[in-house]
Amino acid sequence: MSIDRETFERATEDELRDVSVPDQVLAFLTAHQDRAFKATEIARQLDLEPDTVSTALTRLKSRELVEHKSAYWALTSDSNRLQSSADYERATQLFNDQLGAEAKDDWEAHAPAEPHPSHQSDNDTDTNTS
Template structure:
């Protein structure tokens, strides 16, 4: 991962290519969750993860709409609603599993409004 370090338990329990598969949204959420004792500027998050600042800002705005991050200009932090965060993560993982099983096009036909709210 671009942030330079992960928890050793996460490393030990991960599949060989799990970290390459993480999309930018997941990387941002994981970064904020691991660093939940601080609030961050979008540019700093982008720098830490090796991402474009504008892309990070857009992702953070979508995460805010879903209640997964908090924002007080110019800072961003992970939600303090851990239950909501865990629920969104579980739904995300279920979506990935379904995508692998059915394929992206078929899955789009099967998606519910609730899945679209949390993706």
């Protein structure tokens, strides 16, 4: 995965080493955007576990950043979608730099035990309201 020069100059070795699997997969598909690959081929090229790559691809598909047909995966052709994702990532990094990264454990400690009613399925809601 490529990074901008400013990131290269300010990041530590450890920070540069910790590129997420979805980012690695997305970078690989971006570098080969004229082709579609099987998940196992992507895993082999990136020296990652196939199951890990499959999970990353599924998550990227849910974000509409990759397309899936039969056993093949490719980068989305929707350049606006890719740009929106890149803008989101840049904004998140900016806020993390200014305010500190969000601590997931702290967030989960304050999260409600039950999901908000808008996130419950129809089967989970009480239909006997008056």
